Amino acid sequence: RLSLADYNGGSGWVNKEVGLAREAGADPTRWFCSVEHYRARGPAAFKENRAYPERILRKLRPLYAAWG
Numbered sequence: 231r232l233s234l235a236d237y238n239g240g241s242g243w244v245n246k247e248v249g250l251a252r253e254a255g256a257d258p259t260r261w262f263c264s265v266e267h268y269r270a271r272g273p274a275a276f277k278e279n280r281a282y283p284e285r286i287l288r289k290l291r292p293l294y295a296a297w298g
Contacts, residue, residue, distance in 0.1 A: 231261030231283045239271070239279035246270035 236244045250268035252258040258265060261283060269276045 231287065232259075232265065234283040234286055235261060235265075235279055238282040239275065243271050243275075243279070 232244060232248070244265075247265055247268045247270050248258045250270060251265045254268065256264045256268070266280055266283075271279070
């Protein structure tokens with residue numbers, strides 16, 4: 231999940247958000263219910279980047295698996 235967010239939004243931004251999560255006492259190794267809640271970028275980029283891992287893992291991955 232972190233890798234997908236990194237790919238989509240850039241490692242610099244994700245690293246900053248991991249740092250924010252760590253500073254707040256959240257688990258910096260978890261995306262869902264942790265790092266995903268910390269923002270170091272503009273609102274539009276934040277919204278798009280947060281939707282990307284969920285879209286890939288929860289919506290598209292089952293379709294890829296069904297293709298064989």
